[in-house]
Amino acid sequence: MALTMARPWKHPKTGVYWLRRRVPDDLKPLVGKREEKRSLRTKDASEARRLHAIALAELEQRWANLRAPAKTISELDAFRMVQIFEQNVLHHHSQNPSSQTYWNPEIGKLAFRSPRPLGAGFPAADIWTLEDRPREVAAYEDDCRKMASEHLADIGLVVDDASREKLAVAIAHALQRSAIKLSQMANGDWQGFSLVENRPTSIAAEPVEKPANGPSLSELAEGWAKEKSPTKKTEYTWLRVVDQLTVFLGHSDAARISISDLLRWKSALMEQGLASKTIRDSKLAPVKAILQWGVDNGHLSENPCNRVTIAVKENAKEARRGFTDGEAKHILDAASSAKSDYIQWAPMLCAYSGARIAEVSQLRKQDVCEVDGIPCFFISADAGSLKNANSERVVPLHSAVLDAGFLDFVQSRADGPLFSELKPDRFGNRGGTGTKVLSRWVRELGIDDKRLAPNHSWRHRFKTLGRRHGLAGDLVNAITGHGRKTVADRYGEYPVSALSREIEKIPKVQQ
Template sequence: MPLAMARPWKHPKTGIYWLRKRVPDDLLRLVGKREEKRSLGTRDPNAAKRLHAAALAEVELRWSNLRSPPKALSEREAFDLAAPVADWWIAQHRENPSAQKTWKTEFGDRVFAPLAVLEAGDLGALNKHMPTAGSFDVLQMEQWCLQGASELCEARGLQLDETCHRLLARCIARVVQRASLQLKRLADGQPLETFFPFEVPHRAPSASSRRAIIFPKLVEGWIAERRPAPKTIYEWQRVIKQLASFLGHENASALTADDLLRWKSSLVEAGLRSKTVRDAKLAPVRAILQWGVQNQLLADNVAEKVTIDVRAKQGEKKRSFTDEEGRIILRAALLERDPVRRWVPWIGAYSGARVSEICQLRREDVVEIEGVWCLKVMPEAGSVKTSGSERIIPLHPALVWQSSASHELSELTSA
């Protein structure tokens, strides 16, 4: 029986689903614990799957950042990291905006404000920079922003030097100042939607002004940031080329929902199953366009609402092997001298592992753990389908016995 893959774990007493993920050995010192655990806050299994995927992606991104060397932030990247703080700040105080007293908007412009360089003997300038009204408040607000930057870095697994850490804190101060001014206007009775829009100096360009962004640029950026498996890179690049060929151009900025609907219809007419269209065609396009939106290259993701019904008729559904078919395959495998044809069916039958995972196993991936022989499915041996595919599978005694018997028979034959 294989060990559990990464999936929502249901608490036996509360019924609440949790994310549980073992921390890789190389990150134990940095993470400070052996297992990453967090509540998904739901008893609904379908919602838990969605929340688990998002939480797992956050954990994997944090671990990836921890493995990376200290990062140098640009001002744009710092603002992108700080921007969610403003949404959180407004959410915290939106019901009672006048109760927000922590952030003093009247001193907000002085937070992290650079001090002028004083000339020797310039007593007048010196007096201007002596502690004044609000200096203590400004100092507290700066410390709060620095602490927020530290917490943000810890949550994301970012390693920043002192300069970049202070840059991030300064960006937090700017977005919280703007958010606090919005709350102040809300307290004065103005509806939130009439406020000046919250913005940082990197808004997505409007449809009329944005420059042409070609598909290869989006794909290259997505690959560089997400670092997917080679097989995924090959398949998704192929899908994007197919879409560009259908459109007759590579301009992602000019792509419309109608274009994707026409492409979807052409794929269905070509005989592709609905599930293939959804998972192997539309999903890659949607993910890459979303990366473009998140990185301010595209104004919106036109593939977001393009869907397809994947309900299959009873006669079209895939079926598993019957017990008799399984026995025929395994008996035939016993007669094979080719080790691949002999062992892949048997290992698959007793482990549930994928064929690609079995075929890339190495000698060192067969290990004995506390007296039990196991298979290690690791990315070091080759690409795995998902981050949760990394696991250890105990070998069934029947496989161990058959391996031993086969080895003894081989020795007798050769003798």
């Protein structure tokens, strides 16, 4: 069969029509396969021809983008592009400006300053080599580079490395300006502040057409957020996705969004190089949930995103795994001599409980206490945001943690956060900061296997050890905060004595 024929291909068993197209030889290294296949999701021949023409045009555009050379942007271009970051921060914190705790202006003003600064006028004391710069400044710079890469992917712009760095610097300046403005507002100075409704998102962004009637996407998103009360991070991330889709469509009318529109958006995201799982979970899922809220509340007649899917293939080379005994020993050995209280205790608590690092990062002194005479720590929603309802739980402390002197450390702390050295992130959570700090530290130890998540791999390891040493499965789930799998699991209680008995079956890592 000639795969290059420009007509739909009918599956011999299902009768569903497909687009099948041979990948040009020059693009095979970039695409990673010999053939492009996409289901048209119809058995009607005339409808298949119409959808095939659309899908083929999208495919040809994607290939054209892959052949296009990287672009160069100026500092002025970068400044124009990052206005959305400044305005988004102001928009997000406009009601309570003191809630912005992610970007500290005293640290932020030093980001990207070097012996050869981009502009004149930097105090000599603010200039250092890359090796001497403080860890906090390096973290800010890394975050800005990540945001630059994500923004370029969102708007489909391929640039050279120097341009990417210009954009990262511009983002740092934008966040610095917004942090200073919010600080002034928090202190009562609201002069000159206006909330920008239509925020620019790219160099050549067209004005977004407002809906004549009916709700806008952002109005649906705000209604969804008000009812669902998501975490600040989820709300910020999902509203950002709505902004991206609005700019892509060129209008904000939720009722005008069609399946074809969302398929074009999906194709554009794929062309940007985003992983299928990222598109499914971080792009399509938020839009689907927000549109469904609109349907459920009488604002829309249907949800076009229900019929938009993307195949996600599990890659064995990328599957997460737990730390081996040797890796666990290496990390805990290094942690035991760390100057940071957080780095000293957080890996150990995760190693012997399977807790998420974000949960450990936000522990307070009052969260460590005795239950039925057994030393435990509480993972409580009062301390910070949790993943779900099952995450709130009590976890007995392993004897290895007790022998290391954890209770003495707790007693030495003042009331409040155990790890006060961790500053809240932009959403007010110490968990986000702790995750970044520990992840960098683990990678600096030389543990660079991509299948390892520097923080979450403790959780995988605990599950593996539970199977290896015969821990009761339902009790392991209670310890780690995983949902109860069966109806039987929902009957009865989980005594702390039983949880402690199971945890003690986990052997101590030989240090």
